[in-house]
Amino acid sequence: MSDTLLAIFSFAATIAFYYLSKAAYKRKKVLWLAPTVAAPFAMITLVIVADIPLDSYFQYTHFLVMMLGPATIAFALPIYQQRAIIARYPLTLTLGVITGLILGLMSSWVLVRLFPMPDEVASSMLARSVSTPFAMQATVKFGGIPDLTAMLVVMTGIFGMLAGEPLFKAIGVRSSHAKGSALGAASHGSGTAKAFEIGHEEGVIASLTMIFTGIAMVLGAPVFSYIL
């Protein structure tokens, strides 16, 4: 196959794997079918087995990545739609965002020193607790690699989604706000999806916390990178 054909094939396969896993996950809520798990796994396998050069893979799929910018702007919509909750619980939301952001940064900063890893990975770890479009922007300021950060963000999301409920039970957290804030602040998109499974209010709180934590991470990154 020529490189252009490979590029078109890669683009089509990425979209196909995404929609297939999305449809499958909708029917059966098991982790290995989730679009953040099944789609990248299938795509990576295909790229390796078919020996597709990464340059060909990215030739057209990078247009998908370019949509992360418009998607960031789109987050204005849920903020506007949920303005009543924001007006009712400004303190809860603000403190949830601040706590989540500080804990995310500090825990990464300490842990990468306890568990040795190359500098590029350690720097990419700092922004991992916020949503991908924000994390890929902020990570540059910390000296991280956007692609690597995206991977760490996804891993964080998956783990947080699985650990959330058992942890809340273990430490006796019952309020919907606490669950929503924690899931949104610790594991962004995946956490928010999980929060919506627990309840509508949890989901709304999680999505707002996720968006505000992401914005705060991007805005604060120059300052945080100076301090850390």
Add this chain to the structure above:
Amino acid sequence: MTNKLKGLMAGTLQLIAICLLLWLCNQAVLWFGLPIPGSVIGLAILLVLLFGGVIPEKAVKAGAAWLIGELVLFFLPPIVSLIKYQVFIFEDGFSIIATIVVGTLMVLAGTAWVVDRIYRYERRLNQKRLIKGTTNV
């Protein structure tokens, strides 16, 4: 069917408008050397437009909802580029997973603990306000 087609066209137009807004913001970032990414400036501008009543919610709803709904699709390619970093993942897999597991547990537990307390306080505050409001009437 025509309604569906109309919706699709409206959504596409909104999508183009959002992309255009991003492009303008990115230009502004370049010209003025702003330290904030264009996408976050665009988010702020859209919020101002919505809250200021300049544009109604339905003028961006379909396009914005689509973008948020398909967010995962947009970051699949960066994950595939991980093939480049195989070495890290195999050699430092334990450190990476340990950092993510312990770090995420800390964020989950810490945020939940703080918010649990603040939420109860703020709920009481809201109830007091509510009672005050009704007795004043």
